[in-house]
Amino acid sequence: MKLKTDKSKKLWNYSLKHLAGGVNSPVRAFNAVGGTPLFIKEAKGSRLKDVDGNSYVDYVTSWGVMILGHADPDIQKAITGAIGKGTSYGAPTEAEAVLAEMIKKALPSIQKLRFVSSGTEAVMSAIRLARGYTGRDKIVKFTGCYHGHADSLLVKAGSGAATFGSPSSPGVPAAFARNTVSLEYNDIEGFRAYMKRSGKEVACVIVEPVAANMGLMLPEPGFLAALRKTCTATGALLIFDEVITGFRVGFGGAQGLYGIKPDLTTLGKIIGGGLPVGAYGGGKKIMKHLSPAGKVYQAGTLSGNPLAMAAGCAAIKKLSKPGVYKQLEASGQAMEKGLRLIIREGNLPLTLNRVGSLFTLFFSKGPLKDWTGAAGCDTKRYADYFWAMAERGVYLPPSQFETCFISTAHKPADIEATLKAAEQALLL
Ligand SMILES: *Cc1c(COP(=O)(O)O)cnc(C)c1O
Numbered sequence: 001m002k003l004k005t006d007k008s009k010k011l012w013n014y015s016l017k018h019l020a021g022g023v024n025s026p027v028r029a030f031n032a033v034g035g036t037p038l039f040i041k042e043a044k045g046s047r048l049k050d051v052d053g054n055s056y057v058d059y060v061t062s063w064g065v066m067i068l069g070h071a072d073p074d075i076q077k078a079i080t081g082a083i084g085k086g087t088s089y090g091a092p093t094e095a096e097a098v099l100a101e102m103i104k105k106a107l108p109s110i111q112k113l114r115f116v117s118s119g120t121e122a123v124m125s126a127i128r129l130a131r132g133y134t135g136r137d138k139i140v141k142f143t144g145c146y147h148g149h150a151d152s153l154l155v156k157a158g159s160g161a162a163t164f165g166s167p168s169s170p171g172v173p174a175a176f177a178r179n180t181v182s183l184e185y186n187d188i189e190g191f192r193a194y195m196k197r198s199g200k201e202v203a204c205v206i207v208e209p210v211a212a213n214m215g216l217m218l219p220e221p222g223f224l225a226a227l228r229k230t231c232t233a234t235g236a237l238l239i240f241d242e243v244i245t246g247f248r249v250g251f252g253g254a255q256g257l258y259g260i261k262p263d264l265t266t267l268g269k270i271i272g273g274g275l276p277v278g279a280y281g282g283g284k285k286i287m288k289h290l291s292p293a294g295k296v297y298q299a300g301t302l303s304g305n306p307l308a309m310a311a312g313c314a315a316i317k318k319l320s321k322p323g324v325y326k327q328l329e330a331s332g333q334a335m336e337k338g339l340r341l342i343i344r345e346g347n348l349p350l351t352l353n354r355v356g357s358l359f360t361l362f363f364s365k366g367p368l369k370d371w372t373g374a375a376g377c378d379t380k381r382y383a384d385y386f387w388a389m390a391e392r393g394v395y396l397p398p399s400q401f402e403t404c405f406i407s408t409a410h411k412p413a414d415i416e417a418t419l420k421a422a423e424q425a426l427l428l
Pocket of ligand 1: 243
């Protein structure tokens with residue numbers, strides 16, 4: 001079997017002439033799986049169609065953004081309704097407060113929030129606020145967690161940075177990196193030991209409460225609770241980066257699922273309904289330090305953009321309906337059950353991690369719970385698996401170090417077709 005990619009190849013050569021590296025975000029270049037990136041023509045529901053006419057069940061779903069599937073009619077209606085009234089004013093609108101209120105209802109740790117235009121911007125701003133609030137400079141993160149591409153965070157970051165083997169990037173001043181400490185995910189003792197020594201200098205501890213940028217790693221029992229307890233004891237703020245997990249692992253995000261209350265939360269992806277949005281928020285006592293009420297500066301020309309707010313409101317409204325997360329869990333369970341069966345049948349050295357509608361099949365015997373584990377995967381075999389699945393009509397993330405996302409538009413027939421493809425790709 002061979003995938004037809006003539007038109008994608010043509011567009012790739014065209015893009016390479018005009019875009020840096022041919023893309024606007026590194027993982028799209030397919031460096032980790034080789035071959036030509038597939039150029040997408042259109043998408044609907046659970047499916048992507050590329051320019052050569054190939055159709056795929058999509059497990060990237062814009063990196064989790066499209067939790068309701070592509071081209072959702074309610075989101076489309078909201079966007080077209082807003083578009084006729086102008087697309088940006090640089091002045092306040094009602095929709096911004098409406099979406100903020102909806103988010104607060106889902107995530108009670110947030111009393112005030114601010115919208116920005118991307119997850120990166122949300123994290124960068126939350127960290128500035130944490131530093132401004134505490135008067136401390138150091139930040140603690142966990143290796144393999146990705147928090148966007150801001151300077152202080154590009155230290156042992158996962159995702160694209162991991163895929164490209166550049167855990168920190170040229171252009172990040174050493175002085176910045178010195179204030180960032182990266183510890184092993186799920187290593188409670190290592191964390192406690194560091195905080196015992198230096199906790200009083202730490203402005204914030206930032207974590208993906210479920211790590212989804214080194215493939216999927218679940219927090220071990222007690223890990224998040226230990227972060228909470230130690231942060232409270234040392235006066236460091238605990239930031240949950242819920243850019244992926246917010247409105248994904250449950251309507252209340254990972255903080256709702258695991259019952260841990262962070263001081264600040266960063267959001268993105270899902271809350272924009274497919275348009276560019278980020279947000280960060282927390283208790284009033286911290287958020288009041290943000291300009292114009294306080295002295296920590298942060299601003300944005302397109303922040304709270306009316307189209308993005310309309311799309312976000314439509315998405316959150318739909319996600320608040322009963323049964324949504326039950327359906328996502330059921331789809332995740334069906335996928336897990338099927339994949340485990342294949343692993344057992346072939347006695348394959350693979351590990352499956354899953355929570356709700358997030359999962360990663362790792363090419364390693366496992367169990368896997370941190371970056372050291374992820375880094376031991378057979379990425380060459382993953383690349384073969386990626387292409388074998390693409391040929392069979394399934395679009396997976398083009399890197400072992402990314403997570404698969406199921407949407408509400410993925411029906412049992414999609415999951416079955418995917419499992420059939422996986423059986424052939426893994427066992428034949
Ligand atoms: C995607 C992501 C970001 C960055 O968001 P962008 O919108 O890509 O800037 C930050 N944190 C996490 C956990 C993410 O998954």
